[in-house]
Amino acid sequence: MRKIWLVAALLVLMVVPVWAQSPITVDAQNITSEFRNNITATISAHGQTDITEVEFFYRVRGQPATTRNDADFSPGTQIDASFAIDQTSIYFPPGTVLEYWWKLTDANGETLKTDKQTYEYIDNRHDFKVLSNDRVSVYWYRGDDKFGQALFDQANVALDRLENTIGVKVENQVKIFIYGSHQDLLDAIAVGAQEWTGGQAFTDFGVVVIGVSPSNLDWGLKATTHELTHLVIHQATDNPYGDLPRWLDEGLAVYNEDPDTLDVQFRHSFESAVKSNSLMTLQTLSSSFPADPEAANLAYGESGAVVKFIIDTYGGDAMKKLLDIFSEGELYDKALKEALGTDTHGLDNAWRASLGLPPLPDFAPAQPENQSQNQPVSAATPQSNSAAQAQPAPTAAPQPEKSGGLPCVSGAIPLALFGMVWVARRKK
Numbered sequence: 001m002r003k004i005w006l007v008a009a010l011l012v013l014m015v016v017p018v019w020a021q022s023p024i025t026v027d028a029q030n031i032t033s034e035f036r037n038n039i040t041a042t043i044s045a046h047g048q049t050d051i052t053e054v055e056f057f058y059r060v061r062g063q064p065a066t067t068r069n070d071a072d073f074s075p076g077t078q079i080d081a082s083f084a085i086d087q088t089s090i091y092f093p094p095g096t097v098l099e100y101w102w103k104l105t106d107a108n109g110e111t112l113k114t115d116k117q118t119y120e121y122i123d124n125r126h127d128f129k130v131l132s133n134d135r136v137s138v139y140w141y142r143g144d145d146k147f148g149q150a151l152f153d154q155a156n157v158a159l160d161r162l163e164n165t166i167g168v169k170v171e172n173q174v175k176i177f178i179y180g181s182h183q184d185l186l187d188a189i190a191v192g193a194q195e196w197t198g199g200q201a202f203t204d205f206g207v208v209v210i211g212v213s214p215s216n217l218d219w220g221l222k223a224t225t226h227e228l229t230h231l232v233i234h235q236a237t238d239n240p241y242g243d244l245p246r247w248l249d250e251g252l253a254v255y256n257e258d259p260d261t262l263d264v265q266f267r268h269s270f271e272s273a274v275k276s277n278s279l280m281t282l283q284t285l286s287s288s289f290p291a292d293p294e295a296a297n298l299a300y301g302e303s304g305a306v307v308k309f310i311i312d313t314y315g316g317d318a319m320k321k322l323l324d325i326f327s328e329g330e331l332y333d334k335a336l337k338e339a340l341g342t343d344t345h346g347l348d349n350a351w352r353a354s355l356g357l358p359p360l361p362d363f364a365p366a367q368p369e370n371q372s373q374n375q376p377v378s379a380a381t382p383q384s385n386s387a388a389q390a391q392p393a394p395t396a397a398p399q400p401e402k403s404g405g406l407p408c409v410s411g412a413i414p415l416a417l418f419g420m421v422w423v424a425r426r427k428k
């Protein structure tokens with residue numbers, strides 16, 4: 001047995017140097033960044049003959065596609081090459097982790113590929129503090145340690161709830177960046193973000209960015225829970241074929257803010273719509289939400305309430321099963337039937353009955369299922385009942401990952417508009 005190992009070791013010793021030998025030698029390499037401006041990688045190398053091609057490869061950790069780029073350099077036996085990822089045209093949120101490597105080719109066609117390295121792209125304009133565990137990291141720079149601790153604790157409560165009620169766990173650690181003012185937030189997210197944006201969840205990067213001033217902690221705790229829930233649900237159901245119905249995605253986020261009581265900002269609209277038998281149908285809420293703030297309040301309230309109904313009536317296991325089925329890209333009605341034994345229309349009627357409302361007409365005007373990939377997941381969530389102050393929700397979200405070689409990754413880039421009334425209040 002020992003002999004076999006010895007022979008194997010000798011073979012490795014003999015093979016490795018030959019395999020590793022390349023006429024090209026790397027002398028130095030580096031990567032630096034200026035947030036919202038550029039990420040620049042450089043490499044110096046020499047060869048026995050002219051190095052004629054230098055390629056820089058990178059991919060965002062957690063995303064499938066790799067981009068290949070030609071570096072800037074002058075061919076020669078000694079080269080200094082660089083490649084800059086222009087962050088004014090491609091947007092990466094803070095906390096993005098890049099995996100990158102170089103490939104150099106000389107005039108004889110000999111190549112050298114460097115080992116894969118990682119780089120964490122951070123917003124170095126602020127002096128972030130961080131609290132972290134294996135599920136979540138919370139970064140903040142304004143406010144004292146108590147402020148950061150409160151947000152970190154809330155994030156963990158939100159994750160515990162998801163795990164305990166519906167059995168969904170974080171797959172990849174989530175990073176939450178808390179910007180200390182609305183202006184700082186706007187300066188940190190993609191150009192094109194609406195002025196009233198209160199935060200943004202970059203689901204394909206595993207990053208949530210929220211603006212929370214130390215005086216606005218209560219709102220920040222809710223916003224953190226809401227956006228974190230979107231992110232974890234996205235991780236659990238991401239697939240190339242379809243999204244969740246909007247009411248389910250938003251409903252889980254609203255429900256997870258407080259599983260016992262519907263948030264006061266939605267409760268009034270919801271209760272008066274129940275009273276006047278004027279609820280929107282789940283079919284309607286399967287695609288986009290209304291732009292009108294009052295109607296949006298109702299849409300969020302209904303979504304939270306129906307998710308609570310599903311969990312209370314069918315159980316957390318049924319909700320987990322539903323999400324598992326959706327992670328296969330199943331159609332809305334088929335998934336509901338398989339997990340709950342009823343389709344959208346039937347669920348709507350069961351829920352209505354629990355509220356003391358008559359069933360919907362049997363042939364409700366069918367709405368096409370919307371399973372498009374690029375719908376914003378969250379929209380207007382006005383902060384209070386004084387929603388008239390809030391500005392209307394957008395019909396399309398700014399797309400933080402504007403190509404630049406990056407794939408159009410499946411899944412949505414949800415927009416949190418929690419800050420709508422916050423902004424309105426500041427203007428007051």
Ligand SMILES: [Zn+2]
Pocket residue numbers: 226230250253377378379414416
């Ligand atoms: Zn949302």
